[in-house]
Amino acid sequence: MRTLLLLTALGAALRAAAFCGFYVAKADASLFNDRSEVILVRDGQRSIITMSNDFQGNVRDFAMVVPVPVLLRQQDIRIVERRVFDQLDAYGAPRLVEYYDDNPCHPPVMYESMSEMDMTTSTSMRSMARQEREAKNLGVTIEARYAVGEYDILILSATESTGLKQWLLQNGYKVPDSAHEVLDPYIKSNLKFFVVKVDLDRLTQTGSTLLRPIQIRFESPKFMLPIRLGMANSKGSQDMIVHAFTRTGRVECVNYRTTKVPTDRNVPLFIKNGFGAFYKDLFARAHRREGQNTVFLEYAWNVTPSFNGMKCDPCVGPPPMPREFAEAGVDWGGFNGGGAIFYTRMHVRYSRDKFPQDLVFQVTPNTEHFQARYVLTHPATGDLSCAEGQEYLEGLYYRRQRELQEMNALAGWDMAKRQYYVNEVRDRLAPERRNGLDVTAVPDGGDDGPPAPPRLPIALLWAAGLMLLALIGSALLGAARPKLA
Amino acid sequence: MHHLLISPITFLKRDARHFQIIFLATFLLYGIMALQWDAEWQRYALLFCTCLAVQASFIRWKGLPWHSLKSAAVTGLGMSLLLKAGSPYTLVFGAAVAIASKFLLRVKGRHVFNPGNLGIAAAVLLTGDAWVSPGQWGSGATLVFLVGAAGCMVVLRVGRIDTSLAFLATFALLDYARNVLYLGWGADVWMHRMSNGSLLLFTFFMITDPMTTPRSNKARIAWSMGIAFLAFVLSTRFWINATPIWALLVFCALNPVLDHLFNGRAFHWIAPLPPMPLQPTNEQTISRP
Structure with a gap:
């Protein structure tokens, strides 16, 4: 029951999304901000950023403000289909892989399959867009005004934050009081503001009720994502998935640590029915363990269409194809050898106190593959009453203990509550073997779900600190000792 | 024995x-x-x-x-x-x-x-x-303390604490001036930038190599400040990462020249302050032919 509830919660969290960090609520829409997705293409000094938009409210309340480093032209802005995000998400998401044990009493049958983490998102919205009002001059310049797809887009520049804030307020945007502490630095850094609203008539013409992702492209040495603006009106943490594409290799964060999520762990079979909930708790724990201020790597792979190596192991979704690349803004590569394409998927959970700076990235030549992968092993089926079969079951008993321990360590799920998982194996053992089992291995009860204690780094820091103190102390003692001539 | x-x-x-x-x-x-x-x-x-x-x-x-x-x-x-x-x-x-x-x-x-x-x-x-990977250490007060304490122990021994401090102080001041005073970011942004582990390692364990720092104390301080300045300009104007490393490379390349020039000029620069006694006007008049 608990698991089921958690699963539902995950679904809700994933659907309530928004591109975190970038929204400014209009009117009284409460639209923040659990998860957002961004495709980040970097080629030399060129950035192509696609922001996915799972906005779940009344479209007339939809508004978005993104700081951008240059004045965008109309041809720099386009609308792409949401499908590309779904495909990338399906391809790069953390995965479960299943293996099957052979029956030691019977001839072996080997096969392997995989199941995909249910991370699909749905969008639903309707209703009207509001007519755009004229801006008053508050030191705010409307640099350009574009109609792209269903969106009305303004490019603003401003001379100071009070004017910009006032302008936004006058135009019906809900701007939090603390926004000026972010707007000022952006204005002084010569950033422009990319302001987006929906035109209802044009949205109707598209025949869709969905707001499609917006893609912008520009040349700038700045390779970053402005997350601070979205944190101005959010107290909690927000999640962002970054799908990055480069010619050379992985993308990593420059001003925060980039670490891998735990991978290649053997977990209990029942995880399959609640993998979403499991991964959510696993991520929450990893996030805490690493100090809540790291960027997590979830996937890294060479996805060049002409690349002959394995595209994934296992693939939970089809690898992206030239059509998806074009949609994502990767305008090189293809089957004809236009250059390599390397895909990096990062997951960052950020909050105001742990992420004071906007995210800055760099492209590295690092082409090492990585995937977040959790392994299920199905037991052998059939009659296991032969001696080898009993031996196998005993091994299986201990293996399941370890799987429970792994589950507990990763996601904090209570082992005692799931003791049936090992008991059902024990019950299949002959009584004399059953009595010989090592009962000390039976796990105690424990936490059910995250918080995980931050363990290793703190401990090591202490160890290092103590070592230093000892050294300093010994050096001082050594210095104090009278020297013989 | x-x-x-x-x-x-x-x-x-x-x-x-x-x-x-x-x-x-x-x-x-x-x-x-x-x-x-x-x-x-x-x-x-x-x-x-x-x-x-x-x-x-x-x-x-x-x-x-x-x-x-x-x-x-x-x-x-x-x-x-x-x-x-x-x-x-x-x-x-x-x-x-x-x-x-x-x-x-x-x-x-x-x-x-x-x-x-x-x-x-x-x-x-x-x-x-x-x-x-400049971000691989993360940022944090513990890092500042650990790397700082360890670093100080070493650089004090090799007599290069001036190099570390001149570099770090200049870099921190420039960054504070730009990010906090000019752009208006909160002090936590500056703290986050300054407590970056890679920056601290560079400060205490790379730039201080006594074999490749200028010999004269004054030249060395100016040299460290120059590295800080160049690193700051490269990172803020050109958005280059790990700039102290590139700045150090440039300044080391200039080392033989600069060493010579700085030493030569250092003697002239010792008294860049205006000479105090301006009374000998009389003497000047007297000595005039």
Whole structure:
């Protein structure tokens, strides 16, 4: 029951999304901000950023403000289909892989399959867009005004934050009081503001009720994502998935640590029915363990269409194809050898106190593959009453203990509550073997779900600190000792 | 006989490089074990051993004292803390360049470049297979304390605390002026930037190499401030990452020239303040013909 509830919660969290960090609520829409997705293409000094938009409210309340480093032209802005995000998400998401044990009493049958983490998102919205009002001059310049797809887009520049804030307020945007502490630095850094609203008539013409992702492209040495603006009106943490594409290799964060999520762990079979909930708790724990201020790597792979190596192991979704690349803004590569394409998927959970700076990235030549992968092993089926079969079951008993321990360590799920998982194996053992089992291995009860204690780094820091103190102390003692001539 | 019975502390204190090796090795272990750095330990071992092997070859060739192997160990550990590469050969290349430069790029009996710095730069610029991850340490007060305390112990011993402090203070002031005073970011943004582990390591364990810093105290302070200034400009104007490394490379390249100029000018600059006594007007009138 608990698991089921958690699963539902995950679904809700994933659907309530928004591109975190970038929204400014209009009117009284409460639209923040659990998860957002961004495709980040970097080629030399060129950035192509696609922001996915799972906005779940009344479209007339939809508004978005993104700081951008240059004045965008109309041809720099386009609308792409949401499908590309779904495909990338399906391809790069953390995965479960299943293996099957052979029956030691019977001839072996080997096969392997995989199941995909249910991370699909749905969008639903309707209703009207509001007519755009004229801006008053508050030191705010409307640099350009574009109609792209269903969106009305303004490019603003401003001379100071009070004017910009006032302008936004006058135009019906809900701007939090603390926004000026972010707007000022952006204005002084010569950033422009990319302001987006929906035109209802044009949205109707598209025949869709969905707001499609917006893609912008520009040349700038700045390779970053402005997350601070979205944190101005959010107290909690927000999640962002970054799908990055480069010619050379992985993308990593420059001003925060980039670490891998735990991978290649053997977990209990029942995880399959609640993998979403499991991964959510696993991520929450990893996030805490690493100090809540790291960027997590979830996937890294060479996805060049002409690349002959394995595209994934296992693939939970089809690898992206030239059509998806074009949609994502990767305008090189293809089957004809236009250059390599390397895909990096990062997951960052950020909050105001742990992420004071906007995210800055760099492209590295690092082409090492990585995937977040959790392994299920199905037991052998059939009659296991032969001696080898009993031996196998005993091994299986201990293996399941370890799987429970792994589950507990990763996601904090209570082992005692799931003791049936090992008991059902024990019950299949002959009584004399059953009595010989090592009962000390039976796990105690424990936490059910995250918080995980931050363990290793703190401990090591202490160890290092103590070592230093000892050294300093010994050096001082050594210095104090009278020297013989 | 007496020499054989020295205490470990006395042994440690005999050479500042001992402390460098201990601290750098601790940081490396911490990075690999606690921070889960990407590369496997064999890579670090390879880089380290390449440094030692190249140094040993030159020691044999030039007939130098064997204790200079410690310098190579420091270089190897320092590079391990900063340099990442796709192929192990890139690491070997970087390490070989680093150590060989000490013997091959010499002006007036002194090597020009900071070996670790040059090795990293060569690997990154020439192979296209290497990179530096400025974010790999993260940021935090604990890091400031640990790296700072360890660093101070070492640089005080080699008499290069002025270099560290001049660099860090200049960089921090410039960054504060721009980010907090001018742009208006909160002080936490500045703190986050300044408590970056890579920056601190650079400050206390790379720039301070006594062999590749200018000899004169004043020149050295100006030199460190120059590095800070260049690093600041590169990062804020051009959005380049890991700028202290590039700034140090440039300033080391200028070292033979600057050393000469600074020493020459330093004497003139000692009294840039206006000379106090302006009374001898009378004398001037008197001496006029």
